[in-house]
Amino acid sequence: MRPPAEPLTIAIVGGSIGGLTAACLLADSGHDVTVYERSSTELEQRGAGIGFLEATYRYLVERAAMALSEISITTDHIRYLGRDGSVIHDAEHRYLFSSWNTVYRQLLDHWTFSLTGSGGGVDRYRLGHEMVGFEQGPDSVDVHFADRESVTADLLVCADGVGSTARSILQPDAQSAYAGYVAWRGMVQEAGLPADVVGTLSDAITYYVHANSHILVYPIPGLDGSVAEGDRLINFVWYRNYAEGQELDDLLTDCNGVHRELSVPPGAAADHHVSELRAHAAARLPSLLNEVVARTAEPFLQVVYDVEVERMVFGRVCLLGDAAFAVRPHAAAGSAKAADDGWALDRALGRIPVEGLSVPEALASWEVDRLALGRSLLARNRDLGSRSQFTNTWEPGDPDLIFGLHAPGH
Numbered sequence: 001m002r003p004p005a006e007p008l009t010i011a012i013v014g015g016s017i018g019g020l021t022a023a024c025l026l027a028d029s030g031h032d033v034t035v036y037e038r039s040s041t042e043l044e045q046r047g048a049g050i051g052f053l054e055a056t057y058r059y060l061v062e063r064a065a066m067a068l069s070e071i072s073i074t075t076d077h078i079r080y081l082g083r084d085g086s087v088i089h090d091a092e093h094r095y096l097f098s099s100w101n102t103v104y105r106q107l108l109d110h111w112t113f114s115l116t117g118s119g120g121g122v123d124r125y126r127l128g129h130e131m132v133g134f135e136q137g138p139d140s141v142d143v144h145f146a147d148r149e150s151v152t153a154d155l156l157v158c159a160d161g162v163g164s165t166a167r168s169i170l171q172p173d174a175q176s177a178y179a180g181y182v183a184w185r186g187m188v189q190e191a192g193l194p195a196d197v198v199g200t201l202s203d204a205i206t207y208y209v210h211a212n213s214h215i216l217v218y219p220i221p222g223l224d225g226s227v228a229e230g231d232r233l234i235n236f237v238w239y240r241n242y243a244e245g246q247e248l249d250d251l252l253t254d255c256n257g258v259h260r261e262l263s264v265p266p267g268a269a270a271d272h273h274v275s276e277l278r279a280h281a282a283a284r285l286p287s288l289l290n291e292v293v294a295r296t297a298e299p300f301l302q303v304v305y306d307v308e309v310e311r312m313v314f315g316r317v318c319l320l321g322d323a324a325f326a327v328r329p330h331a332a333a334g335s336a337k338a339a340d341d342g343w344a345l346d347r348a349l350g351r352i353p354v355e356g357l358s359v360p361e362a363l364a365s366w367e368v369d370r371l372a373l374g375r376s377l378l379a380r381n382r383d384l385g386s387r388s389q390f391t392n393t394w395e396p397g398d399p400d401l402i403f404g405l406h407a408p409g410h
């Protein structure tokens with residue numbers, strides 16, 4: 001860890017995986033960091049699964065001394081099923097899977113308990129702080145919150161996700177396009193599934209590809225983070241096309257009649273959509289995968305978008321993670337990109353004392369390869385999504401389909 005010549009006061013807006021990873025790294029480097037999170041309670045995404053790439057776990061393993069086996073599950077096969085449930089493709093390939101909850105909880109605990117007195121701590125994770133605007137002067141940035149509180153910082157990092165307020169202020173014309181499909185998701189505890197289903201699904205990522213759609217299923221830690229057999233969850237992600245306009249609007253209108261923009265959380269999807277999902281699963285999926293969908297108590301959904309920015313740096317304000325580029329999930333790299341942006345930011349700020357750079361100069365140096373990574377990941381995922389959802393050219397065994405941040409398998 002290298003203390004900077006002069007610690008910077010850094011405000012981070014958004015306290016999820018991107019914001020927290022950056023916060024921990026920048027505090028380790030001696031900066032004065034505070035995280036401002038819109039939610040008034042600690043975040044909870046009910047444990048949805050993530051493919052666990054190195055950048056996502058790097059901080060927890062290298063700096064928080066966690067073992068991968070404590071926070072993830074390893075699978076050894078990529079398997080494709082046919083309509084009758086028979087295995088039509090099986091390749092040995094190691095993947096790690098975790099859950100958003102597990103990663104968030106570990107990062108927040110490290111920030112709250114291990115970094116107390118070294119830059120972190122509960123009072124530096126400020127819940128109920130919705131950033132609504134900011135103004136930059138030559139030497140600082142004033143950040144304004146919905147409750148009228150304002151703070152002054154040397155640097156504002158906006159990690160406020162796919163619906164970023166910062167992006168809408170800085171680049172109102174940024175491209176944000178509905179991909180044409182949503183991800184229906186859900187989890188079932190292993191103990192709640194028949195033993196033969198668990199036996200078949202627990203050592204692999206299992207795909208079923210059918211017309212203009214695909215579903216993937218993999219094991220993840222339990223809601224409490226447990227990786228013990230039986231406690232773990234079997235997680236599904238089923239990509240399904242919905243036409244923009246009335247069809248999508250109806251899907252996004254929840255059981256209380258409230259229209260949602262980005263996702264419909266567990267328990268909120270309208271009954272007729274959940275019934276249609278279950279009927280479709282029974283009619284179209286191999287029975288093994290239908291078991292998982294049918295036994296999921298509260299399926300939920302996330303809309304798939306392509307979000308692209310021209311710039312990530314605006315003086316002493318930057319966009320990080322999904323706030324800059326939000327990519328389709330097929331490379332399982334969204335949280336890895338958000339975390340990797342934080343590692344690169346810490347390196348760039350380390351150049352300030354060494355090379356005598358200003359904050360905007362250090363940020364400008366950071367932006368160059370971040371834009372390149374965002375653009376290439378967006379293009380790769382767009383292509384993968386198109387193969388499965390529109391052109392029906394998703395071929396089992398194609399090396400392009402391997403997860404990875406920088407390239408398939410990397």
Ligand SMILES: Cc1cc2nc3c(=O)[nH]c(=O)nc-3n(C[C@H](O)[C@H](O)[C@H](O)COP(=O)(O)OP(=O)(O)OC[C@H]3O[C@@H](n4cnc5c(N)ncnc54)[C@H](O)[C@@H]3O)c2cc1C
Nearest residue numbers: 014016018038050051131160161183321322329332334335
């Ligand atoms: C279906 C699906 C599957 C996925 N699978 C994977 C996978 O397998 N592997 C993977 O790595 N990634 C995956 N992702 C992507 C991953 O979830 C995101 O890329 C990742 O969560 C982005 O992290 P982030 O910190 O940038 O933003 P987010 O996690 O979106 O966090 C943004 C935070 O900012 C807060 N916020 C928003 N606005 C404000 C404001 N104005 N003021 C203050 N706070 C604010 C929000 O409350 C939130 O806490 C998947 C995504 C989807 C949709």
